[in-house]
Amino acid sequence: MIKFLHTRIRVSNPAASIAFYQKIGFELGEQKTSPQGNQLAFLHLPGNDHFLELTYSPDFKVEFPEDLMHTCVGVPDIIAYCDQLENDGIEIWPEQWREKFSAGERKMAFVTDPDGYEVEILQS
Structure with a gap:
């Protein structure tokens, strides 16, 4: 069986994004830096298998269509x-x-x- 494990979104300010998601009920798990230099933060909602990965890339501008x-x-x-x-x-x-x-x-x-x-x- 295939399982859906996580969603990654890019963020421009990791601390502000982590604080926001904690306010809406997510808990902060592991934080680390990827081999490419991206700052990663993994958040989850208690009782859920799926998690949210916040990714900050210093050279990447966060933009997406509305x-x-x-x-x-x-x-x-x-x-x-x-x-x-x-x-x-x-x-x-x-x-x-x-x-x-x-x-x-x-x-x-x-x-x-x-x-x-x-x-x-x-x-x-």
Whole structure:
């Protein structure tokens, strides 16, 4: 059986990206420098096999087309989770997400990491 193991994204500021992903629930694992000189940080969500690899390359400018790439996390209580993120200073979108959830719209929200990558939040 083939298993999906990890996703790598390039970041422009490893410390800022690690702090952001820790705020949304990831735990920092190993950090190391690759043979090519890239700084690598491996983050995971407790209870998940799949992990996120953050890669900083000093000579690489982080650019990607808008809305091309995102990650997604599932949470048992999206309202409590989004409230916690807002209390930690992370902006949730779409605006007025609480009102939309109360109106019966699908419980889906987003946050944006320091490089502009979107993280989708779904109630699961």
